[in-house]
Amino acid sequence: MSQLDHCYNIADLRNVAKKRLPRGVFDYIDKGTEDMMSLSNNLNVMREIKLLNKVITDISDVKLDANIFDRPAAMPLAIAPTGTAGLAWYEGEFELAKAAARAGVPFTLATGSNTPMEKLANEAGGRLWMQLYMWKEKDYSDELVKKAARNGFEALLWTVDIGHGANREHNLRNGFATPYVLNTKSLIDMLIHPVWLSCVMGRYFLNGGMPRHVNYPKGYQMPITGNVSKLEDKKPTTKRADKLSWDDVDRLRDIFPGKLLIKGIMRPDDAAEAIEHGVDGIVISNHGGRNMDSAPAPVQVLPEIVRAVNGKMTVFVDSGIRRGSDIVKCLALGADAVLAGRATLYGTAAGGEAGAVKAISLLKDEMKRTMAYIGTQRVTEIDDDVIWNNPLNS
Ligand SMILES: Cc1cc2nc3c(=O)[nH]c(=O)nc-3n(C[C@H](O)[C@H](O)[C@H](O)COP(=O)(O)O)c2cc1C
Numbered sequence: 001m002s003q004l005d006h007c008y009n010i011a012d013l014r015n016v017a018k019k020r021l022p023r024g025v026f027d028y029i030d031k032g033t034e035d036m037m038s039l040s041n042n043l044n045v046m047r048e049i050k051l052l053n054k055v056i057t058d059i060s061d062v063k064l065d066a067n068i069f070d071r072p073a074a075m076p077l078a079i080a081p082t083g084t085a086g087l088a089w090y091e092g093e094f095e096l097a098k099a100a101a102r103a104g105v106p107f108t109l110a111t112g113s114n115t116p117m118e119k120l121a122n123e124a125g126g127r128l129w130m131q132l133y134m135w136k137e138k139d140y141s142d143e144l145v146k147k148a149a150r151n152g153f154e155a156l157l158w159t160v161d162i163g164h165g166a167n168r169e170h171n172l173r174n175g176f177a178t179p180y181v182l183n184t185k186s187l188i189d190m191l192i193h194p195v196w197l198s199c200v201m202g203r204y205f206l207n208g209g210m211p212r213h214v215n216y217p218k219g220y221q222m223p224i225t226g227n228v229s230k231l232e233d234k235k236p237t238t239k240r241a242d243k244l245s246w247d248d249v250d251r252l253r254d255i256f257p258g259k260l261l262i263k264g265i266m267r268p269d270d271a272a273e274a275i276e277h278g279v280d281g282i283v284i285s286n287h288g289g290r291n292m293d294s295a296p297a298p299v300q301v302l303p304e305i306v307r308a309v310n311g312k313m314t315v316f317v318d319s320g321i322r323r324g325s326d327i328v329k330c331l332a333l334g335a336d337a338v339l340a341g342r343a344t345l346y347g348t349a350a351g352g353e354a355g356a357v358k359a360i361s362l363l364k365d366e367m368k369r370t371m372a373y374i375g376t377q378r379v380t381e382i383d384d385d386v387i388w389n390n391p392l393n394s
Contacts (some may be wrong), residue, residue, distance in 0.1 A: 004016075004354060007362075009349065010343045013359055016346075020349060021087075021196055021349055022196060024174035024175060028171055029084060029088065031168065032288070032290050033290050034293040035293055036289065036293070042286065042288070045299055046320045048078075050389070052386060052387070054373075062377045063377065065378075068106060068337055069281070073106065073127075073337070076336065076338065078316065079097075079339070080102075080318050080344075081157065085110070085113060087346055089348050089352045091119075093132065094119060094349050096345075098125070098130065098353045099347075100356070103364075106129055106155070106358065108131050110215040117147065117151050121153070124157040128152070128154060129154060130145075131159055132156060132157065132326070134158070134240065135217065145252060149256055152259060154258050155259035155281075157261040158261070160244065162264075163243065166287075174186065241291040246276075250278075251358045256380070261367075263304060264287065265283070266295065267305070268305050270306035271305045272309075275309065282305075282316065283316040283318055284305055288318070289319060298321060299319075299333055301328060313337050316338060317330045318340070319341070319345055321338050321363070324367030325366060325367070327367050329387070332384050333378060334384070336386060343359050346359065363389030
């Protein structure tokens, strides 16, 4: 029996991940930012939403099938981009993409991943979306976007909620940064996790050396221990664009023929603007509580954004999905589908592709049970009348 067989929910997968990963890597995945207010609020708000049982009804044929951008999906779920999947498992993003393909849901590859987009396009199968962080040199970003289009990526998901970078103090305490800065603390952390060291880092070394941000433009493609002092601004990060406008959306619209999504929308006026600029979908997201610590939970702003959008584009929501019932709650509040970040990443860290498949199937099973309890057999029929004393009704 594998460890995965003893995992009965996402929290169990998280526990396995916690044991397997060096603390720096685990905390990077698990924690939020500053005082962890937005992270805990994401989870608490989700818990506070209560659903009403519907009884004496037909629940003999509950189906989770969904339509995402006019194509069938096994459930209303897509895998969110997570930049460090490649440290959770060797080529973790490849494992996640294969799991998503097996489970019949779309997968989003993060800009900061360690597996080339070509490998996913050629070998992973399934529906692939590409996430973009825009660089100051906008030509670099356009290059990545065009490459994603050439490789047949179905959607481009532009993440816009990064401000001036996140203040994740735990990373500094743990000696964890990207690029990875090796110091005594992070070295000991790795050495006391020999399985991770050999199965993840060891495999990278056998296959060409330290993991790299292989989808970055050439000039930024340093190994994850890249020598920061060589960067012009000496910051352990790439130079992300800090001067953005809706013209950038128009440019992306022009150069990317597939679906265009904006991730990190939290206000109805921004959602309305996105519609004006021909965007196909938005992800209401506070980045899993990892960026602005004073952000509300996305489900708190979901109903008013859904009202503003009024069916004119697809609305996804993420941040705080840990149970299938959370997906039902998001749909009841008006989302078309959700993105899962940590839930499937814990699965990947616990067992690669098999662990990610396990995470998705747990969410699926829990969602199906919840739909039976509320007496709804189809995802399109999930409505806000299943929410008790809707705390988000304004
Ligand atoms: C370890 C980690 C890395 C992430 N990296 C990215 C990224 O590179 N790009 C991005 O748009 N979002 C990134 N996110 C945010 C996720 O896409 C998603 O918004 C968030 O995880 C949702 O919250 P949840 O983890 O509670 O499901 C990351 C999240 C985690 C946990």
